[in-house]
Amino acid sequence: MPAAASSALHARVREHRREFVDRLAEWVRIPSIAGDPGYAAALPQSANHLAGLCRAVGFPRVEVWEQGDTSAVFAEWCADAAAPTVLVYSHHDVRAVIGEPWRETEPFTPVERDGCLFGRGASDAKGQVIAHLWGLRALLAGGGRTPPVTLKLLVDGEEELGSPNLADLLDAHAADLGCDLIVYSDTTLLDPGRPAVTTTVRGMIGAELTVHGPAHDVHSGAVSGPSPNPILDLATLLSELHDEEGRVALPGFYDAVTTPTPKEREDYAALEVDERWWLAESDTGRVTGERGYTVPELLWARPAVEVISISGGDLEALPRAVIPASAGAALSIRIVEGQTPEEVAAQLERWVAEESAARGIRAEVSISRKTAEAPYRTPEHPAVEALAEAMRIGFAVDAVGRMGNAGGGPAELLARTLDAPLVFFGTGLIGDRWHGSDERVRIEVLEQGAATLAAFWPRLADAMPKGQRGA
Missing domain, CATH: 3.40.630.10 (Zn peptidases)
Incomplete structure (x- = not known):
C-alpha cells in the first residue's frame, strides 16, 4: 500500500x-x-x-x-x-x-x-x-x-x-x-x-483428580499418624507428574510430539524474546518447564500439565482439626501437534491408576472430554x-x-x-x-x-x- x-x-x-x-x-x-x-x-x-x-x-x-x-x-x-x-x-x-x-x-x-x-x-x-x-x-x-x-x-x-x-x-x-x-x-x-x-x-484437556482418605472427616487428634491423609497423598501424586528435567511423566506422553520444527525454532528465535522481558511482561517470577527449550518454544510448541486448583479440608469454614475424607486438584493439560485429546486422556487415566495402586492410594480422575480441544x-x-x-x-x-x-x-x-x-x-x-x-x-x-x-x-x-x- x-x-x-x-x-x-x-x-x-x-x-x-x-x-x-x-x-x-x-x-x-x-x-x-x-x-x-x-x-x-x-x-x-x-x-x-x-x-x-x-x-x-x-x-x-x-x-x-x-x-x-x-x-x-x-x-x-x-x-x-x-x-x-x-x-x-x-x-x-x-x-x-x-x-x-x-x-x-x-x-x-x-x-x-x-x-x-x-x-x-x-x-x-x-x-x-x-x-x-x-x-x-x-x-x-x-x-x-x-x-x-x-x-x-x-x-x-x-x-x-x-x-x-x-x-x-x-x-x-x-x-x-x-x-x-x-x-x-x-x-x-x-x-x-x-x-x-x-x-x-495448542489443544487443551481439563481433568479433576480426586484422592480419598478416611470414610468421612475424622478428628486428627484421634487418628493422626496411622490414618491416610488424602491431601498428602494428593501432593505425592502431583509431585510425580513431572520428572527432574521438567518433562511430564505420563508414559507415552511425548511419543507423537514433533514440535518445535526446525522452521518454528528459526521463526521463534527471530522474535528475540529475552527472558527478562518475558518475566516483566508475564509477572511470573521465574522460567520453569522442560529443559532445553526457549520461552517461546515452551509456550507455543511443547505440551504442558498445570495444576490450576487444589481443594481439601476446611477451606472457608472455621477449622475443625480433622483429616478430610477427600482432596482434589484440577489439571489443565496443553497438548501440541501429534497429540490427540483421546490419547492423552487415556495416558492420564492409566498413570493415575498405576501410580495410586503402587502407593496404596485410592484415587480417581475425571476428564472433561466434551470440552477437550485438539491443537x-x-x-x-x-x-x-x-x-x-x-x-x-x-x-x-x-x-x-x-x-x-x-x-x-x-x-x-x-x-x-x-x-x-x-x-x-x-x-x-x-x-x-x-x-x-x-x-x-x-x-x-x-x-x-x-x-x-x-x-x-x-x-x-x-x-x-x-x-x-x-x-
Missing part, C-alpha cells in the same frame, strides 16, 4: 477511536460471566448489545442464537458472489472475578486510564470483537458500500466454559456458517512493536501472507514474524466442522491480565488491530479469487 493510502487508512481508524472505545466500555459494563447462575441474565443482554453494535456498523443480517443456556451472535454482510466468504469467530462471555482484589476499578465499571481501558472482558475477548467492527467502519469510510469479502461473525457465548454446545450450534446452523476461510480472534500478540502472525494453537496448525494458504502484509500496515513495521498461541480454543473444531482453513488474528497481550484482576486492553493496540483488519479484507479478496477459495 502506498504511504499516502496507508496514512489515510490510519486517519480513518483514528477518526472513530472515541466511538468504539465508548462502545467497548458500554459492553464491558454487562457482566456476561460464563457458568454463574447469578449472572445468567447478563449473557443474553451481552449478546443483544453486540447485535445492536453489528447493526449500527451496517450488517444487514444480525441474529441472536440459543447456545445451551446462553446466547451466540451471528451477523452476515454479503459481498459480490465471486468474493470469498470469511467467518470471524470470537466470544463475548467472560471469566468470573474471584480471587485477587481489583485496584484500578471494579471489574464491570470500566475506566480509561494511561492509554488503557480496564474491566473484565476489555481484552478477552470483547475488545477483539470491537477491533473487527472498528476496522470495518474505517474500511467502508474509505469508499464502497459493502465489504470486499462476504463477512460472517460468530461470537460464542460459552467459550470460557470450553464451548460445550458449540459443536451442536455448528451443526444446527451449518447452512448459515459455510465459508471459505475462518478468522479466529481470541488470541494474543507477543508485542505490538514486533507483531507476528499466529500459525498454531491446530494453519495450513499453507494465501491468507497468511495477506494477513502478514495487513499487519505490516496496521502496526507500521517493516517485517512481521511467525508465532504460536499458548492457550487453547475450538479452532480445530471450527476448521474440521466447516471444512475451511483457519487463520488467527488477535489483539490481546500477555500484560492484559486475562482471567486475573485489573484486566485491561491497550487502546493503541486495538487501533492497530482495527487498521490491520481494514487492510486485510481487500488483500484477502485479491489473494483468494473464486477459483482458489478453500485452497
Whole structure:
C-alpha cells in the first residue's frame, strides 16, 4: 500500500477511536460471566448489545442464537458472489472475578486510564470483537458500500466454559456458517512493536483428580499418624507428574510430539524474546518447564500439565482439626501437534491408576472430554501472507514474524466442522491480565488491530479469487 493510502487508512481508524472505545466500555459494563447462575441474565443482554453494535456498523443480517443456556451472535454482510466468504469467530462471555482484589476499578465499571481501558472482558475477548467492527467502519469510510469479502461473525457465548454446545450450534446452523476461510480472534500478540502472525494453537484437556482418605472427616487428634491423609497423598501424586528435567511423566506422553520444527525454532528465535522481558511482561517470577527449550518454544510448541486448583479440608469454614475424607486438584493439560485429546486422556487415566495402586492410594480422575480441544496448525494458504502484509500496515513495521498461541480454543473444531482453513488474528497481550484482576486492553493496540483488519479484507479478496477459495 502506498504511504499516502496507508496514512489515510490510519486517519480513518483514528477518526472513530472515541466511538468504539465508548462502545467497548458500554459492553464491558454487562457482566456476561460464563457458568454463574447469578449472572445468567447478563449473557443474553451481552449478546443483544453486540447485535445492536453489528447493526449500527451496517450488517444487514444480525441474529441472536440459543447456545445451551446462553446466547451466540451471528451477523452476515454479503459481498459480490465471486468474493470469498470469511467467518470471524470470537466470544463475548467472560471469566468470573474471584480471587485477587481489583485496584484500578471494579471489574464491570470500566475506566480509561494511561492509554488503557480496564474491566473484565476489555481484552478477552470483547475488545477483539470491537477491533473487527472498528476496522470495518474505517474500511467502508474509505469508499464502497459493502465489504470486499462476504463477512460472517460468530461470537460464542460459552467459550470460557470450553464451548460445550458449540459443536451442536455448528451443526444446527451449518447452512448459515459455510465459508471459505475462518478468522479466529481470541488470541494474543507477543508485542505490538514486533507483531507476528499466529500459525498454531495448542489443544487443551481439563481433568479433576480426586484422592480419598478416611470414610468421612475424622478428628486428627484421634487418628493422626496411622490414618491416610488424602491431601498428602494428593501432593505425592502431583509431585510425580513431572520428572527432574521438567518433562511430564505420563508414559507415552511425548511419543507423537514433533514440535518445535526446525522452521518454528528459526521463526521463534527471530522474535528475540529475552527472558527478562518475558518475566516483566508475564509477572511470573521465574522460567520453569522442560529443559532445553526457549520461552517461546515452551509456550507455543511443547505440551504442558498445570495444576490450576487444589481443594481439601476446611477451606472457608472455621477449622475443625480433622483429616478430610477427600482432596482434589484440577489439571489443565496443553497438548501440541501429534497429540490427540483421546490419547492423552487415556495416558492420564492409566498413570493415575498405576501410580495410586503402587502407593496404596485410592484415587480417581475425571476428564472433561466434551470440552477437550485438539491443537491446530494453519495450513499453507494465501491468507497468511495477506494477513502478514495487513499487519505490516496496521502496526507500521517493516517485517512481521511467525508465532504460536499458548492457550487453547475450538479452532480445530471450527476448521474440521466447516471444512475451511483457519487463520488467527488477535489483539490481546500477555500484560492484559486475562482471567486475573485489573484486566485491561491497550487502546493503541486495538487501533492497530482495527487498521490491520481494514487492510486485510481487500488483500484477502485479491489473494483468494473464486477459483482458489478453500485452497
